[in-house]
Amino acid sequence: MTHRNAQRLAAYRSVATHGGVAAADPHRLTLMLMDGALERIAAAKGNVANGRTADKCALIQRAIDIVHELRGSLDFGAGGELAVNLDGLYDYIVRQLVRANAEGRVEVLDEITRLLGEIRGAWALIPPEARTARRGA
Numbered sequence: 001m002t003h004r005n006a007q008r009l010a011a012y013r014s015v016a017t018h019g020g021v022a023a024a025d026p027h028r029l030t031l032m033l034m035d036g037a038l039e040r041i042a043a044a045k046g047n048v049a050n051g052r053t054a055d056k057c058a059l060i061q062r063a064i065d066i067v068h069e070l071r072g073s074l075d076f077g078a079g080g081e082l083a084v085n086l087d088g089l090y091d092y093i094v095r096q097l098v099r100a101n102a103e104g105r106v107e108v109l110d111e112i113t114r115l116l117g118e119i120r121g122a123w124a125l126i127p128p129e130a131r132t133a134r135r136g137a
Helices: 003-014 026-049 053-072 076-103 106-124 126-137
Strands: none
Touching: 026 053, 026 106, 053 076, 076 106
16 A cells, blocks of 8 residues: 555544445545544644643644645646635645644644634535536536
């Protein structure tokens, strides 16, 4: 298994606790990945507050892996400018996660949580007919 495939598998496994990964459509899978990243960031914040550096680092790295998976799943052909904008946001989120990991700054994690939460909220609002129309195209 290549390193990239191993990363993808790890990202999907990291959100498997939500159940239904194997049966989830791409839209639902993306939501699950976002939820997984948000959960890891929240847990990392708790570890910063409690001085558990190793746990914080592991959780932030898992969040980075998930965001890399989200970024890698962008379809620039179909997504156009939106995909380009998301690519830039995901790149920024990863850089901020690295910064938060190095500096242990909760306010950086709060900013990431807000940004990723906004992306997740917009993704969740995509109507079902738009999801199926895209798959059928």
